[in-house]
Amino acid sequence: MKRREFLELGGAALLGTKSGARFSAAWQAPAPMQMPSQDSASGRPEETMPADFTIRIAPIALELAPSRFISTIGYNGTSPGPVLRMREGKPVIVDVINETDASELVHWHGLFVPSDVDGSEEEGTPTVPPGDRRRYRFTPRPAGTRWYHSHAMAGGDLHRGTYTGQYGFLMIESGDDRGQYDQELFLALRDWEPFFTDQMENEAAEGGGPGPQPERPTMLDTRPNGLEVTSQLFSVNDKALGAGEPIRIRAGQRVLVHVLNASAIENRTIALPGHQFRVIAMDGNTVPAPQSVEVLTLGPGERIDAYVEMNQPGVWILGSTDDNTRNAGLGVIVEYENQHREPQWVAPSKPLWDYTVFGAKVAPARPDPDHTIDMVFEKIPSGAGQFNLWHVNGKPYPHDQEFVLHEGGRYRLVFRNRTDDAHPVHLHRHLFELVDVNGKSTAGLMKDTVIVPLYGRVAADLTADHPGLSLFHCHIQQHMDYGFKALFRYA
Ligand SMILES: [Cu+2]
Secondary structure (H helix, E strand, O other): OOOOOOOOOOHHHHOOOOOOOOOHHHOOOOOOOOOOOOOOOOOOOHHHOOOOEEEEEEEEEEEEEOOEEEEEEEEOOEOOOOOEEEEOOOOEEEEEEEOOOOOEOEEEEOOOOOOOOOOOHHHOOOOEOOOOEEEEEEOOOOOEEEEEEEOOOOOOOOOOHHHOOOEEEEEEEOOOOOOOOOEEEEEEEEEEOOEEEOOOOOOHHHOOOOOOOOOOOOOOOOOOOOEEEEOOEEEEOOEOOOOOOOEEEOOOOEEEEEEEEOOOOOOEEEEOOOOOEEEEEEOOEEEEEEEEEOEEEEOOOOEEEEEEEOOOOOEEEEEEOOHHHHHOOOEEEEEEOOOOOOOEOOOOOOOOOOHHHHOOOOOOOOOOOOEEEEEEEEEEOOOOOOEOEEEEOOEOOOOOOOOEEOOOOEEEEEEEEOOOOOEEEEEOOOOEEEEEEOOEEOOOOEEOEEEEOOOOEEEEEEEOOOOOOEEEEEOOHHHHHOOOEEEEEEO
16 A cells, blocks of 8 residues: 655655654653542542543644644644553543544544443443543553543544544553663654555565565456545654654663654654664563564554664664655654764665564464464455445454454464555554464564555464454455444344
8 A cells, every 4th residue: 555656745854853852751640630420330429539650542743843733633732642551550530531522432442441441332331422521441551652542433533543643652661661771762653644545566675575465366456446545745753854852862871762653644654774673572472582673664553672782873764664664754863962963764784574573483382272263354446436334354343243252262263365555554452473474484573453464464362362253354444444444243
């Protein structure tokens, strides 16, 4: 779903002019505030119970670049919203206030929480009506880099759901996170002002390269393509490349970066010339074999935690490996102390991403799955002016009684992508363990979202240990809204 028809946005012009905006690493959780609630589960009068966190959903103007404001919806007046820090196992109360004119939902992505607070209407979570508020209580777990975001359907309205600025990092701390680093950075990759297009290009630039394509059909669907969504304006956090303050570092520092692809639209690959990322966790879960790599690829919804050893003094661009995307804003300047020169970009020599290099080197004694669940993804090209449709196993949502889990059972999910696009698929309320990626076996990589390469196949094992409805979907908003989702239920 790549489009190369970029407007002359003036990415180079964005470089060099610096506004006085803060770098966003200093976000803090909002101060608790008091408010009434209809909830009475605690046995205490709710009116006297302050919330631990309050999320106010309201329109904002975001200054992505000097004098370039976009209109969107944010959390607590900003986008990304505040970094929420919760303690694993310590119950929290979160008040969500909806000051928009449409129903909203806040999804806690990567958490094991009950369906009725997970933030998915499909699972039965009540929405927050316009002008109203709702109190959520849950026990945050597991520890790691999670995030929270709107789970509203957008359909043809590109000012809803994950197209807006409604998202933020949610850090769940285990209490023994003894990180050894000098700086901690939160980097969210974003696109803005999405629009419809019927122009398709191949995936190579964003990490969905050709590969073995085990699911490529012998007969390709040649019906005329329909509309999809793209963008020509990007940022890291709330600033386009060059528009915000640089990340300031000193030689010799070790920096912990938390990267989130908060896009509604596309997978991204980023690099920092002269440096490597030592990947220690994916989707917030420690990887068995940390490795140093030149690029990071993340589908919408995915997170990566990595250390960067700052040992190449200079001024660099940390940004998308795709020139058009980077020049249109997807990057941030990294400036070493006492270095004053034009920011440098150097294309990486090995821009390939492979989940399996972080897997266990010795295959563990993994219990065999009790059942295998095949999930075949297909695109229905809809022709001029219509939205493409998406099917799972030849059917639209919700698949009724097709995906039924028995508590305690072990399941192997086999994602078979018979489309010409790489899809970041997400399962709510569970983690799965990658078993096989396009024929490469692996172990020990626990994830909640995984990119299934174009015409590719990924297998992942799941223990059914979180009863309740669980939504499975592609994290590309338009794909989800037009059929690429399914409900898992428990028997
Ligand atoms: Cu998709």
